Amino acid sequence: MIRDLTHFIAGKPHPGSSGAVGEVYDPNTGSVQARVPLASAQETREAIADAVEAQKAWAEWNPQRRARVLLAFLRLVESERAELARLLSAEHGKTVADADGDIQRGLEVVEFAAGIPHLLKGEFTDNAGTGIDVYSMRQPLGVVAGITPFNFPAMIPLWQAAPALACGNAFVLKPSERDPSVPVRLAELFxxxxxxxxxxxxxxxGKEAVDTLLTDSRVEAACFVGSTAIAEHVYTTATAHGKRAQCFGGAKNHLIVMPDADLGQATDALIGAGYGSAGERCMAISVAVPVGRATAEALRERLVSRIAELRVGRSDDQEADFGPLVGPDALERVRGYLDLGVAEGAELVVDGRSGTFPDGGFFIGPSLFDHVRPGMRIHREEIFGPVLSIVRADDYEQALRLPSEHEYGNGVAIFTRDGDTARDFTRRVNTGMVGVNVPIPVPVAYHSFGGWKRSMFGDLNQFGTDSIRFFTRTKTVTSRWPSGIREGASFTIPTMD
Structure with a gap:
């Protein structure tokens, strides 16, 4: 039976009135499992108006009281975490274990945001001038919007919503229509x-709802995670309408394998980071860069051997290493890139289209290219599927240039036993997040997540202390309490004596 989903507005389900609907697939079978209403501009404006009114009282709650709501939310999510993971898996296609990790990484940011009484503390200077104190306070923006992608339907909404709410803002979430059930359930739990x-x-x-959030004057800020083309549109539109914007786009993450690296460890890292979640991660490793011919040949041999052992299955298959892609368009795109790579002259060592998969669904196996050159589109563009490319480097300097000169600058990793090499690499590489013998360098929740170059549009990163700065504005107060002494008017700029 096909389920009918709803919006969640003013604390209750809202069936929608636009008449427009989207289809939510079951990635395991290829069939439609639910219909989701698509809001019109007017419906979106009504949700904004409701948020404007609700935010006024919420902003007056003291930070500790708001933190208690986050702590209660954590307990509620834990009580039905297994069910949430199964629901997420059934709509996205990632394995249940991977879906649980999606939820966990989101909850870690909620835990960080629960420290909001400390995070909102401003600065204070006693007696900055004779009898004058100066102090600052952080105050909420008002209503903020979050536009989130399909690949992390729990984690990224929580990355955005938790600090926004903790700071005293109201939050209007526009999740992906591909897997919308978990975001709605999280709102119900809040x-x-x-x-x-x-x-x-x-x-x-879709676009109508997004553009309404970006242009409505009552929305003070917008957060986005997704493709670079849409990230640039969101950033340009939001800032043109006077909003703060924090937009994260595509990636092409490299993993450098030095000749002294532990090849077993590097192979494990590439298999997990390249093919986990069917490669549908913005932090997936999609380019392996072995340094030197001997390293390249040894790494290739190990990768081919390990790929042969991988199991692609239904998302609820506990033995599966990864499940199907999210939808038919994703499957078509990945297949198209495999054809493109061959046409460009790369060697398709393992063709993921030739595997044996469950009937129906959007399945494709792990693919491996070798002898990929930097000018090829399969190296320049984000494939967003289980495709790993080997780009061979003759020496360290050439390996360093590959991620540094790429248009994307999200994440990079280096595997080496040499501390000098690792230190030089972390200082010189031109990307926002770096791993040393760590394949997916997503920071812990009290640091900040963000790429460079065309992987990010905006000035501040996600979560960590950057999120508190993004979701608040600073007010600075200079205060003096006269004690009955009248000095008369002054016509010169005040200075601190």
Whole structure:
């Protein structure tokens, strides 16, 4: 039976009135499992209006009281975490274990945001001038919007919503219409945890809903994670309408394998980071860069051997290493890149299209290219599927240039036993996040996540202390309490004596 999903506005389900709907596939079978309403501009404006009113009272709650809502939310999510993971897996296609990790990384940011009483503390200078004190405070922006991708339907909404709410803002979430059920359930759990109705609204939709959030004057800021083309549109539109914007785009993450690296460890890292979640991660490693011919030949042999052992299966198959892609367009795109790579002259060592998969669904196996050159599109562009490319480097300096000169600068890793090499690499490489013998360098929640170059548009990163700066504005107060002494008017600029 096909389920009918809803928006979540003013603390209750909202069926939508636009008449437009999207289809939510079951990636395991290829069939439609649900219909999701797509909001019109007017419906989106109504959700914004509700958030505006709800935010006024929420902003007056003291930070500790808001933190208690986050803590209650954590307890509620834990109580039904297994069910949430199964729901996420069934709509996205990632394995249940991977879906649980999606939830966990989101909860870690909620835990960080629960420290908001400390994070909101401003600065204070006693007696900056005779009898004058100067102090600052961080205050919420008002209503902020989050536009999140399909590949992490729990983690990224929580990365955005948790600090935004903790700071006293109302949050309007526009999740991906491909896998929308978990974001709605998270909003329901926030309400059960004590969040006032309307402080977190969830609106499904396409470009019409997104552009309404970006242009409505009552929305003060916009967050986005997705493709670079859309990230640039979101950033340009939002900033043109006077909003703060924090937009994260595509990636082409490299893993440098030095001749002294532990090849077993490097191979394990490439297999997990390249093919986990079917490669549908912005931090997936999609380019292996072995340094030297001997390293390249040894690494290739190990990769081919390990790929042969991988199991592609249904997302609820506990033995599967990864499941299907999210939809038919994703499958078509990845297949097209395999054809493109061959046409460009790369060697398709392992063709993921030739595997044996469950009937139906959007399955494709792990693929491996070798002898990929930097000018090829399969190296320049983000494939977003289980495709790993080997780009051979003659020496360290050439390996360093590959990620540094790429248009994307999200993440990079180096595997080496040499501390000098690792230190030089981390200082010189032109990317935002770096791993040393760590294949997916996503920071812990109290640091900040963000790439460079065309992987990010905006000034501040996600989560960590950057998120508190993004979701608040600073007010600085200079204060003096006269003690009955009248000095008369002054016509010169005040200075601190």
């Amino acid at each position: 309400l059960e945890a004590g969040l006032p109705p309307g402080v977190l609204n969830v609106v499904h939709g």
